[in-house]
Amino acid sequence: MAGGSSIDVLGQFELHSVFGGLGDALHFSQSPVYMMLAVVLVLAFLYFGMRPAAVVPGRFQAAAEVCYEFIRNMAIDTIGPEGASFFPFIFTLFFFILAGNYLGLLPFSYTFTSHIAVTFALAMMVFVLTVVVSLKVQGIRFFAHFMPAGASLALAPLLIPIEILSFLSRPVSLSIRLFANMVAGHVMFEIFASFVIMLAGFGVVGDVFAIGPIAINVALVALELLVGVLQAYVFAILTCIYLREAVAH
Amino acid sequence: MGVMIKTVRAGIFSFAAGVSLLVVAAPCAHAAGMPQLDFKNPLVTGQVIWGAFIFLVFYLVLSRVMLPRVGRVLEDRSARISGDLEVARAAKHDADNAVAELQHARKTAMAEAKANLQKALDDEKRNTEAKIQEIKERLAAEIAEAESKVAAEKQRAFAALTDIAVETTQELVSRVTGVRPAPALVATKVENVVAERVA
Structure with missing residues (x-):
């Protein structure tokens, strides 16, 4: 990716249509390919993990069950008893993002969660869902949330716009948080990897010093493994919190 | 953190x-x-459309097939565990009942045996007493009978003694005097002497 002595950190985020002319016509880039791969991997993990359906689970089955129970407990603990009906959605969301984040850590792969269009679409889906659920559960009382209870009426002209603004900024913060974390991680990978190639141009001394950026990249992989699961978790738990507000009577 | x-x-x-x-x-x-x-790149917006479709398929497969399957396994397990616990609890209840029944039966049997033993002992005692009483009565009757016989015999002997004494006296008197005294007189005399002796 490093052309000459320049560092092209953003090239890795470029989309290319795949499958030739058909891909061009359908606007099918590597991004949907990795989405499909993520979905297939998660489904295969669950399918092969749960295939024994044993009373005493093996390691693989126990891992699948831990995933199920972790998300289910999170949904029900956060949202309340209604969380059970949102559990499949939270599970889908969490594992879609997690698999996307982790697939991107493989060399030569692509991270679809590093595109603001994708993360914003996910965030908007959550936002629209919470608004629809709020209106369905609370009806017109939903709009009362924009005026905090107990605040004096004199403050209403100030408070109501702030509350509306903070409500509308939810999908923005939700999507930018994930997008920025993924972009930042991959930009740093690219930068330190490029340093290695640049240092290789300085002969033996460069080869020795190149160990530094490689070591940093190894450490960054560990950090990105943490960030990947953390961002998926943050996205899922914030969705749960928004849904709890939506189903609260 | x-x-x-x-x-x-x-x-x-x-x-x-x-x-x-x-x-x-x-x-x-x-x-x-x-x-x-x-x-402006159609691929950027295209991935959103594709992503929406893929996400929908992912959601449908998970919510309709995969997650219910995992949930069923977990439910089966908890049902089996609680079922086993139920069976164990029932078995323990049965065992407790059996032990209580056994103890009750033992207690009853012990009480019954004690009562039987006591009854047997009482019966034996009563029988023995009755027998002893019977033997005593028989002995008493025999003794009385023997005594009455002895008394009768004595009476008879005494009566015979008087006759013998009268005859002897008559014989003696006739030998000494050659006169045979009237038996009535001798009898009176002898009876007087006997009466004196007895007194």
């Missing part, structure tokens, strides 16, 4: 933002901007 992660995240973000700005500003960077923000 949360604060630390937040700090790390903020650090990464600001670092990345700084790097990105540098790169964008750098004259040799051939990308005019972030490819993610190039919304």
Whole structure:
């Protein structure tokens, strides 16, 4: 990716249509390919993990069950008893993002969660869902949330716009948080990897010093493994919190 | 922990933002901007459409097939565990009942045996007493009978003694005097003497 002595950190985020002319016509880039791969991997993990359906689970089955129970407990603990009906959605969301984040850590792969269009679409889906659920559960009382209870009426002209603004900024913060974390991680990978190639141009001394950026990249992989699961978790738990507000009577 | 992660995240973000700005500003960077923000590229918007479709399929497969399957396994397990616990509890209840029944039966049997023993002892005692009483009565009757016989015999002997004494006296008197006294007189005399002796 490093052309000459320049560092092209953003090239890795470029989309290319795949499958030739058909891909061009359908606007099918590597991004949907990795989405499909993520979905297939998660489904295969669950399918092969749960295939024994044993009373005493093996390691693989126990891992699948831990995933199920972790998300289910999170949904029900956060949202309340209604969380059970949102559990499949939270599970889908969490594992879609997690698999996307982790697939991107493989060399030569692509991270679809590093595109603001994708993360914003996910965030908007959550936002629209919470608004629809709020209106369905609370009806017109939903709009009362924009005026905090107990605040004096004199403050209403100030408070109501702030509350509306903070409500509308939810999908923005939700999507930018994930997008920025993924972009930042991959930009740093690219930068330190490029340093290695640049240092290789300085002969033996460069080869020795190149160990530094490689070591940093190894450490960054560990950090990105943490960030990947953390961002998926943050996205899922914030969705749960928004849904709890939506189903609260 | 949360604060630390937040700090790390903020650090990464600001670092990345700084790097990105540098790169964008750098004259040799051939990308005019972030490819993610190039919304004129149909591939950028196309991945959203494809992503929505893939996400929907993922959601449907998970919610209709996969997650219910996992849930069933977990439910089966908890049902089996609670069922086994139920069986164990029932078995323990039965065992407790059996032990209580056994103890009750033992107690009853013990009481019954004691009562039987006591009854047997009582019966034996009563029988023995009755027999002893009977023997006593028989002995008493025999003794009385024997006594009465002895008394009768004595009476008879005494009566015979008087006759013998009268005859002897008559014989003696006739030998001595040669006169045979009247038996009535002798009898009276003898009886007087006997009466004197007895007195």
